[in-house]
Amino acid sequence: MIRSTIAGLSLLALGAGAAAAEGDVARGEYLVRGPAGCGNCHTPFGEAGFDMSKELGGRLVEDNPMFTAYAPNITPAGEVADWTDAELARAIREGILPDGSVIGPPMPIAMYRGLGDDDLASIVAFLRTLPAVVNEVPDSVYNIPLPPAYGPPVESITPPARGVTADYGQYLATAVSHCMECHSPMSDKGPMTDPEHLGQGGFEIHGPWGSVTAPNLTSSEDGLAGYSDEDLKKMITTGTRPDGSAMMPPMPYGYFAHMTEGDLDAIVLYLRSLPPLPDA
Structure with missing residues (x-):
């Protein structure tokens, strides 16, 4: 059961001492289905390409000698269902799971550490509105050492103003x-x-x-x-x-x-x- 229910807008504490950011579902949808392209890794393939009936339900992403990586089911039926919004936000931006373990590559945590507070909150808000997809995904296996963290805790990020710059x-x-x-x-x-x-x-x-x-x-x-x-x-x-x-x-x-x-x-x-x- 989702512990933090979203109905249009969500308040998300993004880090110790950071002000609460308000999630805009429409902005989150634009980012997830547009420039962030989350489904490129998290949506399973069907015979004709991405199976949008299982949008963001998880799949095998990369299999090489260094790691076999599965993108998890991030719909409300996946493992994120029992996470708070703050836990989901931390997993996205810092690569730290609620149990303290670290998400490995190819999840681009080094890049996502720069996600702005409002955009991060909006992504979380939108993910909570997705249809629940039942799809079991194996755990990833890494043959390379993973860092204990990708850097210090991210307190708050204010991105550049939107514009053609x-x-x-x-x-x-x-x-x-x-x-x-x-x-x-x-x-x-x-x-x-x-x-x-x-x-x-x-x-x-x-x-x-x-x-x-x-x-x-x-x-x-x-x-x-x-x-x-x-x-x-x-x-x-x-x-x-x-x-x-x-x-x-x-x-x-x-x-x-x-x-x-x-x-x-x-x-x-x-x-x-x-x-x-x-x-x-």
């Missing part, structure tokens, strides 16, 4: 869409998002589509230098290159297609600001 684009591309995790090289200690590797590409991702290596997103010649802004926006939202060829999963094109024009423009501004790095 590189700063807001950076917020969307990191804390919300976590583009920079997949598009940076991966080591046995996690994504290499330091300035010498950020956006360099090279992370190999496996799935029903086979093996895909995330490309370079920096302004180098082997990155985005040869693409116009319109090219980039079309690629992000439709998975179609300028020559008409189709790009591969797991880039969540269908989710990104729901982004507002302003949010897309902000992300492109941010990507153009990345210093050039050669492919990893």
Whole structure:
């Protein structure tokens, strides 16, 4: 039984000493089904792609020598049902489960630590409104050491003001869409998002589509230098290159297609600001 019932709005204590943030269900829906693309990992596949009758019901996400990762069922019928809103928020933003254990990759905790209080509360509020999906998902198995935590407790985050700016684009591309995790090289200690590797590409991702290596997103010649802004926006939202060829999963094109024009423009501004790095 859900201990914290949502009916339109939710109050969520985000951290010790932080002011309560008010969750906006509509904003949460936009983020989850748009730029955050949560269903890209948490929604099971059917014969024709994502099985939206089991939206966010959990599935196998990645199986490699380092780990076998299952995204859990995050509907009201999943393990989150008995968590408080604060516990769910902490799991999303800090990767700490109610029992104190740590969520492992590929959940982008290093990026989600930058989620703003209001956006985090809105995501939680929306998740509580989802239809309950009954779907048992195994526990993930990690053959690499996980950290005791991804950093100190997050007290409160105020993101940049919404608008067509590189700063807001950076917020969307990191804390919300976590583009920079997949598009940076991966080591046995996690994504290499330091300035010498950020956006360099090279992370190999496996799935029903086979093996895909995330490309370079920096302004180098082997990155985005040869693409116009319109090219980039079309690629992000439709998975179609300028020559008409189709790009591969797991880039969540269908989710990104729901982004507002302003949010897309902000992300492109941010990507153009990345210093050039050669492919990893």
